[in-house]
Amino acid sequence: MRAGFxxxxxxxxxxxxxGPLRKRNRVENDDGFDAIYAAIARSPAYRAAAxxxxxxxxxxxxxxxxMTATDAYRICAIPIGEDETLVDLxxxxxxxxxxxxGLLQASVVGVDTSRAAIASACALAVELGRSERTRxxxxxxxxxGLADESVALAISFDALMFMRAGPVVKxxxxxxxxxxxxxxTVAEWIxxxxxxxxxxxxxxxxxxxxxxxxxxxxxxxDPDRGLPLYRGLLARETELRAEMGPPAEMLLSQAREHxxxxxxxxxxxxxxxxxxxxxxxx
Ligand SMILES: C[S@@+](CC[C@H](N)C(=O)[O-])C[C@H]1O[C@@H](n2cnc3c(N)ncnc32)[C@H](O)[C@@H]1O
Numbered sequence: 154m155r156a157g158f159x160x161x162x163x164x165x166x167x168x169x170x171x172g173p174l175r176k177r178n179r180v181e182n183d184d185g186f187d188a189i190y191a192a193i194a195r196s197p198a199y200r201a202a203a204x205x206x207x208x209x210x211x212x213x214x215x216x217x218x219x220m221t222a223t224d225a226y227r228i229c230a231i232p233i234g235e236d237e238t239l240v241d242l243x244x245x246x247x248x249x250x251x252x253x254x255g256l257l258q259a260s261v262v263g264v265d266t267s268r269a270a271i272a273s274a275c276a277l278a279v280e281l282g283r284s285e286r287t288r289x290x291x292x293x294x295x296x297x298g299l300a301d302e303s304v305a306l307a308i309s310f311d312a313l314m315f316m317r318a319g320p321v322v323k324x325x326x327x328x329x330x331x332x333x334x335x336x337x338t339v340a341e342w343i344x345x346x347x348x349x350x351x352x353x354x355x356x357x358x359x360x361x362x363x364x365x366x367x368x369x370x371x372x373x374x375d376p377d378r379g380l381p382l383y384r385g386l387l388a389r390e391t392e393l394r395a396e397m398g399p400p401a402e403m404l405l406s407q408a409r410e411h412x413x414x415x416x417x418x419x420x421x422x423x424x425x426x427x428x429x430x431x432x433x434x435x
Contacts, residue, residue, distance in 0.1 A: 190269035192400040198392035202385030214248030218311035237305035242294035243312025247274025295320035309337035344419035366427040383408035
């Protein structure tokens with residue numbers, strides 16, 4: 154999740170690791186994220202807390218991030234044609250990708266290294282009757298397996314800071330068709346302290362430019378937008394512990410830390426839209 158959550162999650166999230174997965178695309182599966190997604194799937198209290206943050210997202214969009222409806226609507230204003238393909242990198246449980254793709258009438262591909270997240274995403278697509286134009290896969294975002302220039306819009310919510318961003322942005326530049334867009338939210342590390350996760354960057358714009366993507370929007374997001382979620386989690390401590398087990402402790406301690414740290418920011422939450430130029434050469 155964004156902000157406080159993002160930056161302590163890794164200690165939790167890198168606990169075990171490493172599953173087999175697909176031949177084409179070996180994935181370093183992350184048991185930390187798997188554990189949290191499995192716990193979220195069995196926790197009505199987490200979903201209730203997420204509603205406080207995410208309102209008015211559809212009820213079936215359960216972010217593990219600070220993604221909001223405003224972020225989604227900003228993306229829906231991006232002009233792509235009908236019947237195009239949208240890919241969500243680090244799609245989590247898939248609701249955001251399905252919602253945005255539905256509004257844009259696009260096909261959807263979602264990739265995530267967490268098997269539990271992808272299992273939830275696949276189940277959601279079936280539940281919504283949206284399997285036909287939808288593919289969710291356990292895959293690393295830097296090796297999506299998608300064809301060159303096959304995607305009109307790549308999106309990502311609060312996931313890039315958990316990935317090696319260089320190879321992922323390179324992959325986005327490869328799969329985007331000329332004129333295609335990459336819209337995402339991310340946290341940039343702005344403190345002099347050592348960042349608690351190794352993959353978070355201080356600035357993402359240079360990486361985009363280096364890979365031939367023009368930054369057409371870079372907007373600092375309200376750092377307090379996650380507070381209702383953190384308060385919502387703390388208000389449900391007992392239920393979260395009962396429903397989620399150990400992963401609840403990580404969420405609760407991060408919620409506390411985030412609320413205590415308000416006003417002493419170590420990250421900048423940013424919304425980016427970048428574009429592959431229409432005439433860009435390979
Ligand atoms: C904070 S969660 C955000 C999930 C989702 N975008 C949302 O808003 O709910 C970050 C996600 O990135 C995924 N992730 C981390 N590294 C990844 C990688 N290299 N490739 C694909 N997904 C990755 C995690 O499994 C996790 O689901």
